[in-house]
Amino acid sequence: MKKEDKSALISDLSSKLEEYSHFYLADIADLDSVKSSNLRRECFNKDIKLIVVKNTLLKKALEESEKDYSELYPVLKGNTSVMFSNTGNGPAKLIKEFRKKADKPVLKAAFVEESCYVGENQLDFLATIKSKDELIGDLIALLQSPAKNVISGLQGAAGGKIHGLLKAMEERE
Structure with missing residues (x-):
């Protein structure tokens, strides 16, 4: 060669x-x-x-x-x-x-x-x-999970209770 x-x-x-x-x-x-x-x-x-x-x-x-x-x-x-x-x-x-x-x-x-x-x-x-992209995806999913739980809690029955408590506190003032 x-x-x-x-x-x-x-x-x-x-x-x-x-x-x-x-x-x-x-x-x-x-x-x-x-x-x-x-x-x-x-x-x-x-x-x-x-x-x-x-x-x-x-x-x-x-x-x-x-x-x-x-x-x-x-x-x-x-x-x-x-x-x-x-x-x-x-x-x-x-x-x-x-x-x-x-x-x-x-x-x-x-x-x-x-x-x-x-x-x-x-x-x-x-x-x-796992590739770098897969790890980043897993990390994003982990970070989004608590926020999703809070949002779903606020939108469900607990959200109505919190809204009621906040309204009651506003009326007291």
Whole structure:
């Protein structure tokens, strides 16, 4: 491979690292053509970009980034494919679902919500992790709940009693 081609691939990988907020490193070697095609189709359906990369080129792209990916360098051995996603738990759910039918893909590492997760044992945790948007939604729902309770209380029978008490206090003055 020519040096220009390598630098173009590194540049392309660097731009994908900036474009997508989450990525997973997985081993999909030894999948037959049917299973590999099915995995790629599932990735496409779930808006996950799957590419197979050379470890040296990926490492150079990671090193060029402003973020610290040094925890991921030790797993860059053997066959590596990268699953880029804007949803933190999407690739983990896909891997778990796909593993019900096949032995691969095997999770090597992941970069999710500004943190590195290394090893296959992190797959269950990553599948259940909530995205930043989901956490914000949960927080808003929690903050709205007490206000909704007060409003419904004021609109119900208790509201009539409070209104009656306030009216009685005004009449006394």
